[in-house]
Amino acid sequence: MTTDERGAHGHDHDHDHDHxxxxxxxxxxGYYELMAEAMKELLIEKGxxxxxxxxxxxxxxxxxxxxEGAKIIARAWTDPAFKKRLLEDGTKAVGEMGFPxxxxxxxxxxxxxxxxxxxxxxxxxxxxxxxxxLPPDWYKSKSYRARAVVEPRSVLxxxxxxxxxxxxxxxxxxxxxxxxxxxxxxxxxxEGWSEEQLxxxxxxxxxxxVTLPQx
Amino acid sequence: MMMFSVGDRVRIKxxxxxxxxxxPYYVRGKTGVVERYCGDFxxxxxxxxxxxxxPKRELYRVRITQTELWPDYEGSDSDTLDLEIYDHWLEKxxx
Amino acid sequence: MSQRQHDMGGMQAGPIESDEHAAExxxxxxTSLAAAMRDxxxxxxxxxxxxxxxxxxxxxxxxxFERWSEAMVNLLEEKGLLTREExxxxxxxxxxxxxx
Numbered sequence: 001m002t003t004d005e006r007g008a009h010g011h012d013h014d015h016d017h018d019h020x021x022x023x024x025x026x027x028x029x030g031y032y033e034l035m036a037e038a039m040k041e042l043l044i045e046k047g048x049x050x051x052x053x054x055x056x057x058x059x060x061x062x063x064x065x066x067x068e069g070a071k072i073i074a075r076a077w078t079d080p081a082f083k084k085r086l087l088e089d090g091t092k093a094v095g096e097m098g099f100p101x102x103x104x105x106x107x108x109x110x111x112x113x114x115x116x117x118x119x120x121x122x123x124x125x126x127x128x129x130x131x132x133x134l135p136p137d138w139y140k141s142k143s144y145r146a147r148a149v150v151e152p153r154s155v156l157x158x159x160x161x162x163x164x165x166x167x168x169x170x171x172x173x174x175x176x177x178x179x180x181x182x183x184x185x186x187x188x189x190x191e192g193w194s195e196e197q198l199x200x201x202x203x204x205x206x207x208x209x210v211t212l213p214q215x
Numbered sequence: 216m217m218m219f220s221v222g223d224r225v226r227i228k229x230x231x232x233x234x235x236x237x238x239p240y241y242v243r244g245k246t247g248v249v250e251r252y253c254g255d256f257x258x259x260x261x262x263x264x265x266x267x268x269x270p271k272r273e274l275y276r277v278r279i280t281q282t283e284l285w286p287d288y289e290g291s292d293s294d295t296l297d298l299e300i301y302d303h304w305l306e307k308x309x310x
Numbered sequence: 311m312s313q314r315q316h317d318m319g320g321m322q323a324g325p326i327e328s329d330e331h332a333a334e335x336x337x338x339x340x341t342s343l344a345a346a347m348r349d350x351x352x353x354x355x356x357x358x359x360x361x362x363x364x365x366x367x368x369x370x371x372x373x374x375f376e377r378w379s380e381a382m383v384n385l386l387e388e389k390g391l392l393t394r395e396e397x398x399x400x401x402x403x404x405x406x407x408x409x410x
Contacts, residue, residue, distance in 0.1 A: 039343065168291055
């Protein structure tokens with residue numbers, strides 16, 4: 001069996017022949033780590049991309065963090081005019097704060113006493129990466145992608161979130177060019193808090209809509 | 216000239232063409248209401264195969280009630296599923 | 311036509327595993343590599359999604375970044391930018407270096 005076939009058809013530790021270039025005890029991750037490095041080096045050698053291009057994108061990726069996204073929420077909670085702009089045109093509003101959206105557009109959906117919003121991408125893993133960074137494993141999992149659209153309340157319970165039965169739950173399937181951010185309700189008892197204090201209680205999970213912020 | 220207006224009742228085509236489509240299986244053939252016009256975007260069904268995706272298609276957010284989607288839905292009758300559908304997947308239903 | 315493997319809304323699935331792992335360096339690197347190619351319009355996200363969707367079932371069922379890597383190799387080969395054989399060869403060379 002060549003390394004070629006091994007890659008294409010899946011991995012099985014129970015064979016006793018060698019793959020040229022990989023020993024049977026190289027684990028799956030080691031194999032893919034090698035593949036990623038190999039691809040990168042080949043593409044750079046061939047002049048398809050430069051090492052600089054990759055490095056710049058990696059730096060941008062590393063600069064993304066949910067704590068940055070939390071600042072958007074905190075600002076919306078303290079600045080009603082900004083909140084209005086955020087809900088009317090999410091892309092433009094977060095642009096004011098320096099968040100680029102690329103080719104996508106941002107829609108910010110507001111949680112109220114009547115409505116709870118939850119975000120999923122059933123087809124792949126579309127996610128507001130420039131605002132929240134990389135999505136968590138669960139967001140990309142079959143369990144979440146399959147169940148969020150059909151049994152949102154059951155999924156929310158798994159995250160420890162229980163909603164009143166008469167509250168409207170809106171699930172947004174982020175399946176095309178829009179990206180979504182949930183604007184959670186400001187928790188009771190946080191009136192008068194500074195933006196910094198408020199941002200500290202806004203978690204990534206609250207901005208995806210699976211939990212509620214706690215004061 | 217936009218093909219659909221906010222509030223229009225629409226049906227998502229019950230079509231199953233092979234290849235890259237951004238209309239999830241679970242909404243095909245279902246009806247909903249246009250919630251907003253999202254803008255014009257290059258057609259992903261063409262971009263996926265190396266075409267340039269033009270002319271752009273109109274993208275709409277369609278709101279579907281969960282009880283329309285799932286026969287045994289456990290939740291509020293007011294719960295919705297909102298998603299983005301390109302114009303060529305939508306048909307307007309009479310008033 | 312039946313529901314395709316990637317088109318997961320409504321499929322049967324179990325509980326959600328909430329424990330998280332920070333993305334490994336190689337996963338972030340491959341993400342950045344894909345982003346760099348998109349910057350130059352060499353590889354579009356739509357093409358990568360299509361390549362993922364078209365993976366054989368047993369490859370699609372691998373972990374997220376593993377199947378991404380497989381899809382990328384297939385797509386890059388389709389575009390004539392490299393071959394799977396070259397990738398395997400480079401992997402051998404890199405491994406030899408590591409062991410050297």
